[in-house]
Amino acid sequence: MKIIMFKKIAVGSVLAISTCLAMVGQANATPYNPTHYGMNVNNGPLSKLNLTKKQKSQIQAIQKSNHNNGKNGYKNKHAAISKVLTVSQRNQLEKMRAGNRAKRGQ
Incomplete structure (x- = not known):
């Protein structure tokens, strides 16, 4: 039971971090040149x-x-x-x- 909860927390954390990084990447996108x-x-x-x-x-x-x-x-x-x-x-x-x-x- 503890392993399943740990996996859920780990997957949730990875998703949250990747979402944040994607948003930062878009905010820092190179403007038209x-x-x-x-x-x-x-x-x-x-x-x-x-x-x-x-x-x-x-x-x-x-x-x-x-x-x-x-x-x-x-x-x-x-x-x-x-x-x-x-x-x-x-x-x-x-x-x-x-x-x-x-x-x-x-």
């Missing part, structure tokens, strides 16, 4: 694509809306950005990405 991952339209690889003002504002809106969405947000962001770019800009960006992958050895 458009320069994160080098996708800044003013300094990163996108800046080399001669984007129009309209494209820049569209891309910044896409980046902000997909921030903190994990892997799906990353995929959605790249697909949405690709739709904003012209064919030549997409080709140029893909060449830059391929070069970066080659540098990293992937």
Whole structure:
């Protein structure tokens, strides 16, 4: 009987601690930073694509809306950005990405 009570208390304590840590983690989450991952339209690889003002504002809106969405947000962001770019800009960006992958050895 004592072992069962100990297990219940232990499980309850672990759940309480994990809940507290999760809440602290969310409170300390990194705010939106458009320069994160080098996708800044003013300094990163996108800046080399001669984007129009309209494209820049569209891309910044896409980046902000997909921030903190994990892997799906990353995929959605790249697909949405690709739709904003012209064919030549997409080709140029893909060449830059391929070069970066080659540098990293992937």
